[in-house]
Amino acid sequence: MSAAADARPPIRTRREGRVLVLVNDNPGKRNAISPGLYAALAEALEAARDDDAVGAVVLTGADRYFCSGGDLALLAKRRELSPAERREKLEGLHGLVRLMRGFPKPIVAAVEGGAAGAGFSLALACDLLVAARDAVFSVAYVKVGLTPDGGVTAFLAEALPRQLVTELALTGAPVGAERLHALGVVNRVTEPGAADDEALAWAERLADGPQRAAARIKALCHGAYQGEGLPAQLDREAESMVLSQADAESAEGIAAFFDKRKADFSALR
Structure with a gap:
C-alpha cells in the first residue's frame, strides 16, 4: 500500500441539507476496517449529536461497497498482544456500537455490494437499513476461525429465531438482501446503485421531523x-x-x- 493510501482519512463526510453522510473510504480493500475508522466515526457522531443543524445520519461505503469487515492482515497481528490488549482493541468497535445505539438521531445504513463480519455489525447497529437488491451479507468470522463481535448476534436475534442466527454464525454463509428483507432484517430493498439515494431521501424526511x-x-x-x-x-x-x-x-x-x-x-x- 502506498504512503498516499496510508494517509487516506478513514471516512469522508459531507452534508446534504440536514443529513450528515458518513462514507467508509477504503475502496482498495472493499472498505475493510481501516486503522482509525471507529474513532473517526465516533468523533463525527459525537459532533453531530450536539449539532442542531444535523437531523439524521446516513452511513455508507465508497465505490458501491459497504464494508468487507476486519482487515485480516491487521487482525493476524492481534495474536502478539496480551488478552487485555486484545480486549482494549475490541472496544473501538464496541464503543462505537454503543454510541450508535444511544445516538439520539436516526442513522440509516445504505448497503451496496455487501457487508461482512464487523461491516455487517455496523450496518445492523444503524436504526434503519436500506440495501441494494444484489447486496450480500455474511457473519463471516467462522471462515477464518474467529467468533462474531460488534453485537451482530444480538442484532440478528432481535429479528430471527435462534436456529437461523446459529446457522448464519456457524456457517458464515452469505445471505442476500432480498431474503433479509423478507425476514425483517433489512427495511428497504432498491435496485443496484440506488441504496444511497433511497437512504438519503429517507434520512431527509426523518431529519425534518420532531x-x-x-x-x-x-x-x-x-x-x-x-x-x-x-x-x-x-x-x-x-x-x-x-x-x-x-x-x-x-x-x-x-x-x-x-x-x-x-x-x-x-x-x-
Missing part, C-alpha cells in the same frame, strides 16, 4: 429488546409520553393536524 420525539422513540424501540418485560417498557413509555405531551413539538404537531397543514418543527430545534 427531533426530541424521534430521540425518545429510538430509546423506546431499543429498550423494548432489553428483555426487561412489559412492566419496565410500560414505565419507559409513560415517562416518554409525559415528556412529549409537554413538549412544543407535540403542540405544533397537534395544531397542524387540526389546521389541516403540514407540521413545521424547524423552529423548535
